[in-house]
Amino acid sequence: MSAKPQAGYDKVFDNVLRLRIMSVLMVNPSCDFTSFKELLQVTDGNLASHLRHLENANYIQVAKSFAGRKPLTTYAATETGKKAFQSHLDFLEHLITASKTS
Amino acid sequence: MKNPKEELAEIKSMMERSTRFLSLSGLSGVLAGMYALAAAGLTWYWIYFPSSSWGAGAAILSFREVLNRLLLLGLATLIAAVSTAYFLSKKKGSNSSQLFWTPASKRFLQALFLPVALGGFFCFALLHESAFVLIPAATLIFYGIGLVQSAQFTLGEIKNLGYTQLALGLISAFFPDFGLLCWALGFGVFHVIYGALMYFRHER
Numbered sequence: 001m002s003a004k005p006q007a008g009y010d011k012v013f014d015n016v017l018r019l020r021i022m023s024v025l026m027v028n029p030s031c032d033f034t035s036f037k038e039l040l041q042v043t044d045g046n047l048a049s050h051l052r053h054l055e056n057a058n059y060i061q062v063a064k065s066f067a068g069r070k071p072l073t074t075y076a077a078t079e080t081g082k083k084a085f086q087s088h089l090d091f092l093e094h095l096i097t098a099s100k101t102s
Numbered sequence: 103m104k105n106p107k108e109e110l111a112e113i114k115s116m117m118e119r120s121t122r123f124l125s126l127s128g129l130s131g132v133l134a135g136m137y138a139l140a141a142a143g144l145t146w147y148w149i150y151f152p153s154s155s156w157g158a159g160a161a162i163l164s165f166r167e168v169l170n171r172l173l174l175l176g177l178a179t180l181i182a183a184v185s186t187a188y189f190l191s192k193k194k195g196s197n198s199s200q201l202f203w204t205p206a207s208k209r210f211l212q213a214l215f216l217p218v219a220l221g222g223f224f225c226f227a228l229l230h231e232s233a234f235v236l237i238p239a240a241t242l243i244f245y246g247i248g249l250v251q252s253a254q255f256t257l258g259e260i261k262n263l264g265y266t267q268l269a270l271g272l273i274s275a276f277f278p279d280f281g282l283l284c285w286a287l288g289f290g291v292f293h294v295i296y297g298a299l300m301y302f303r304h305e306r
Contacts, residue, residue, distance in 0.1 A: 016112065023116035028205060031120070035205055039120055089113070092106040099106075 010088045012057045017042060017050045022085050025060060025077040032074045051075060059084055123210040123256040125195035127187065128305055131297020134183035135290050141179040142286035145172060149282075169229075194305065206255060213252035217244050235278035238285040242271030245289075257304060263296040 013019045020040055024031055031039075037047055054060045059081030063074050077085070118124070148168055221244020228237050249264030267288045274284035 019109065019113065020116045023113045024120040027117045027121050031205065038204065089110070092110050095106040096110070 009091055010084055012054065012059060012084065013088050015050060015053075017046070018054055021050060021054060021075075022059065022077065022081065025075060026082065026085055030063075030074045030076040032072055036075070054081070057081075057084075119206075120204075121206050121209075121255065123204070123207040124304075125191050125207070126210075126256050126260075126300070127190035127194045128297045128300030128302075130183075130187040130190040131293050131300060133186045133190075133297075135293030135295075135297060137179050137182050137186075138293060139286060139290035141175050142282060142290055144175060146282060148172070173229075210252050210255035213255060214248045217248035217251060220244060221248075235281060236275065238281035239271050239275035239278070242267050242274060242285065242288045246271055257300055259296050259300050259303070263292060266292050266296075 013022065017040065021036065024036070024039065037044065040047065051060070055062055059078060060075050061078050065072050148171065221240060224244065225237055225240050228234070228240060246264045246267030249260050249267060253261035253264060270284040270288040274281045
């Protein structure tokens, strides 16, 4: 993955909320808006804007449906998103080992 | 940019919080264990008391009345234990700003529910076939399977509690005379021990 230009520090994960959203979606097949809100303890607008940012980066995909009459929006990580998150993790680990050896 | 170590810790804690049901109350385990001990004591009094021995009293169980009383006692103990766990976990969750009804808690309950519900039906079949001596073993084994299965969605101590129940269940299957003793150990004493362990590790 070192051949890829985007390997390394990922600007998308610069924000801690986006990092948290992506962490949740790495270990859960999908998560809905309300669960995110409760889990992350953030406001609607804040959460929505960061979810949109991740969606625009093509890291997550959005599915809209209805639970009874209420709209239900669920989010899942895309393959691109998973790969990007993994290389971000690798990058962080690399930083830690580099700081230990130096 | 943040310190990479902090960032990794952040990721790990988010993954844990979103997949594990961490509000499970240890105190409710202690209380459930005490209910079970009381129920086991009462059962011992009803079945074995005059002869004051652990085995060789099961013939009395053919008396319909004692059997009905035992069933009611079992159900009452179960309801008391489950509702205690529900209320105390809900309280713990609201203290640590973790919500009770999350995808993680749903998965935990699903994993626990299937083996336990099957075990319940299996015990009714055992009652129906008058195989009373195997009931302690069956309840311990099915409950143990449920705990081991659901442990990956909650606090790690649950897994060891599950293995303990499985071991006691097998012992009481081979030595039915010790059925009530094993049952009291598994549902009573070990619930108290593991509940206290969870309480001291995670709630203080």
